[in-house]
Amino acid sequence: xxxxxxxxxxxxxxxxxxxxxxxxxxxxxxxxxxxxxxxxxxxxxxxxxxxxxxxxxxxxxxxxxxxxxxxxxxxxxxxxxxxxxxxxxxxxxxxxxxxxxxxxxxxxxxxxxxxxxxxxxxxxxxxxxxxxxxxxxxxxxxxxxxxxxxxxxxxxxxxxxxxxxxxxxxxxxxxxxxxxxxxxxxxxxxxxxxxxxxxxxxxxxxxxxxxxxxxxxxxxxxxxxxxxxxxxxxxxxxxxxxxxxxxxxxxxxxxxxxxxxxxxxxxxxxxxxxxxxxxxxx
Amino acid sequence: xxxxxxxxxxxxxxxxxxxxxxxxxxxxxxxxxxxxxxxxxxxxxxxxxxxxxxxxxxxxxxxxxxxxxxxxxxxxxxxxxxxxxxxxxxxxxxxxxxxxxxxxxxxxxxxxxxxxxxxxxxxxxxxxxxxxxxxxxxxxxxxxxxxxxxxxxxxxxxxxxxxxxxxxxxxxxxxxxxxxxxxxxxxxxxxxxxxxxxxxxxxxxxxxxxxxxxxxxxxxxxxxxxxxxxxxxxxxxxxxxxxxxxxxxxxxxxxxxxxxxxxxxxxxxxxxxxxxxxxxxxxxxxxxxxxxxxxx
Numbered sequence: 001x002x003x004x005x006x007x008x009x010x011x012x013x014x015x016x017x018x019x020x021x022x023x024x025x026x027x028x029x030x031x032x033x034x035x036x037x038x039x040x041x042x043x044x045x046x047x048x049x050x051x052x053x054x055x056x057x058x059x060x061x062x063x064x065x066x067x068x069x070x071x072x073x074x075x076x077x078x079x080x081x082x083x084x085x086x087x088x089x090x091x092x093x094x095x096x097x098x099x100x101x102x103x104x105x106x107x108x109x110x111x112x113x114x115x116x117x118x119x120x121x122x123x124x125x126x127x128x129x130x131x132x133x134x135x136x137x138x139x140x141x142x143x144x145x146x147x148x149x150x151x152x153x154x155x156x157x158x159x160x161x162x163x164x165x166x167x168x169x170x171x172x173x174x175x176x177x178x179x180x181x182x183x184x185x186x187x188x189x190x191x192x193x194x195x196x197x198x199x200x201x202x203x204x205x206x207x208x209x210x211x212x213x214x215x216x217x218x219x220x221x222x223x224x225x226x227x228x229x230x231x232x233x234x235x236x237x238x239x240x241x242x243x244x245x246x247x248x249x250x251x252x253x254x255x256x257x258x259x260x261x262x263x264x265x266x267x268x269x270x271x272x273x274x275x276x277x278x279x280x281x282x
Numbered sequence: 283x284x285x286x287x288x289x290x291x292x293x294x295x296x297x298x299x300x301x302x303x304x305x306x307x308x309x310x311x312x313x314x315x316x317x318x319x320x321x322x323x324x325x326x327x328x329x330x331x332x333x334x335x336x337x338x339x340x341x342x343x344x345x346x347x348x349x350x351x352x353x354x355x356x357x358x359x360x361x362x363x364x365x366x367x368x369x370x371x372x373x374x375x376x377x378x379x380x381x382x383x384x385x386x387x388x389x390x391x392x393x394x395x396x397x398x399x400x401x402x403x404x405x406x407x408x409x410x411x412x413x414x415x416x417x418x419x420x421x422x423x424x425x426x427x428x429x430x431x432x433x434x435x436x437x438x439x440x441x442x443x444x445x446x447x448x449x450x451x452x453x454x455x456x457x458x459x460x461x462x463x464x465x466x467x468x469x470x471x472x473x474x475x476x477x478x479x480x481x482x483x484x485x486x487x488x489x490x491x492x493x494x495x496x497x498x499x500x501x502x503x504x505x506x507x508x509x510x511x512x513x514x515x516x517x518x519x520x521x522x523x524x525x526x527x528x529x530x531x532x533x534x535x536x537x538x539x540x541x542x543x544x545x546x547x548x549x550x551x552x553x554x555x556x557x558x559x560x561x562x563x564x565x566x567x568x569x570x571x572x573x574x575x576x577x578x
Binding site for chain 1: 340343368376379380381384385386387402403
């Protein structure tokens with residue numbers, strides 16, 4: 001009882017903290033032109049490598065300092081959040097849709113469908129994901145949609161595996177057999193009886209996948225394979241920061257912290273949501 | 283109509299095999315008359331649950347029926363198209379399952395879960411289904427139906443869930459209910475209430491029940507007829523009273539001897555005798571020989 005209360009308390013705090021950070025980041029991304037203190041692309045060599053506000057030599061209006069071209073770091077992070085969130089939502093949703101559908105079919109119908117789908121997943125997962133992504137973007141060409149497609153193409157297997165296993169477990173439950181006896185059709189049972197019991201897992205995975213998409217996007221922009229180099233991306237900023245780490249550590253540290261907080265928040269938010277959604281855990 | 287067509291359930295020479303050729307049901311014949319409770323007893327693995335599943339059309343995919351007929355109120359299930367069979371089974375039968383914990387969908391509230399079937403499968407109006415469900419919940423002595431209908435399954439105790447499932451089984455007025463060890467997963471104290479409840483509803487609704495159990499005490503309390511099953515073969519069949527008064531088959535006698543008694547709990551726990559098992563093995567072998575012969 002006490003343990004349940006503590007874990008419920010913990011899950012609520014987790015949900016709020018993670019959700020809070022994601023909301024702030026999301027709002028900043030949506031209203032970037034209004035929120036960002038400076039133009040993220042404006043270079044000013046007079047203002048290069050300004051430190052963050054609490055160090056001496058900082059300029060007001062450049063809260064987190066500037067990079068070696070004198071561009072405002074905070075504004076670049078805020079505009080970078082736009083790309084991070086677009087990729088996170090679009091890629092994770094696409095991966096989820098494909099993977100969950102196939103997983104549900106494989107897990108519920110079993111047999112031939114399961115064998116085909118599972119073999120595809122096995123082969124798919126044998127590719128190293130980051131190399132696969134780089135290869136895909138190289139083939140598709142850089143750009144936002146290529147990044148999204150690449151992530152979805154790679155990561156649907158994650159959904160497929162988990163949802164398949166979950167569906168298999170649920171399908172063996174007596175309530176599914178009961179629905180068969182009552183005369184429901186197979187597809188009706190899959191959608192009406194089994195799917196709702198798998199949704200908590202889908203939600204948790206979806207949120208986790210958004211975090212993963214953010215990381216993959218950062219990796220791709222780190223190696224300059226994401227979108228055009230003009231637009232600020234977190235990965236791109238990290239790559240620039242790496243070059244000037246001895247002169248301006250903040251250009252590396254702030255995007256890293258932002259990235260870590262965002263990815264962590266996505267996974268924690270997913271866990272928190274699962275606890276909310278699942279009638280048994282609730 | 284002849285006499286046979288009037289039985290609620292008629293199983294004739296039903297044989298089912300596993301992929302490796304092993305027979306799990308060995309020419310099982312039994313019938314359940316309307317309003318009658320037929321008990322199916324045997325140890326675990328004897329195939330009693332398998333018979334129930336065969337009737338309800340939910341055998342595991344690996345088990346294949348190779349011979350025999352099943353007639354539900356005179357309709358040959360084997361001759362119907364799958365869709366028609368499903369509809370017939372859905373309308374005329376119901377299951378009271380063994381494990382009430384997994385037999386309710388955990389993500390749906392009790393109310394919609396119970397009415398859904400009446401509305402979707404039987405085409406009742408939502409209002410009619412709702413009234414019916416409340417009436418049934420009252421019959422299974424659930425005192426606060428309002429609360430129960432709004433609950434998720436995990437918010438109810440095992441006994442309550444089994445009551446809900448019994449109510450759901452009787453709600454559509456099926457002609458035949460398969461009760462698959464409905465009390466095994468419950469507390470001993472609750473078992474008695476649930477059993478009494480099933481017996482009471484069975485009498486009031488005149489529903490025929492195929493009652494699967496391994497407990498001879500339960501058989502004596504609830505059934506009018508018994509089939510004793512061993513290794514998928516009916517070894518003895520009789521009226522319940524007659525069976526308890528004078529069991530014919532040595533295996534039935536051994537089973538009765540193995541039932542614990544309060545008066546002398548330890549002395550009466552006898553395992554089935556070696557000689558009886560040897561006799562059974564010979565009987566099964568002879569049956570398989572005779573079965574294979576005409577079929578090649």
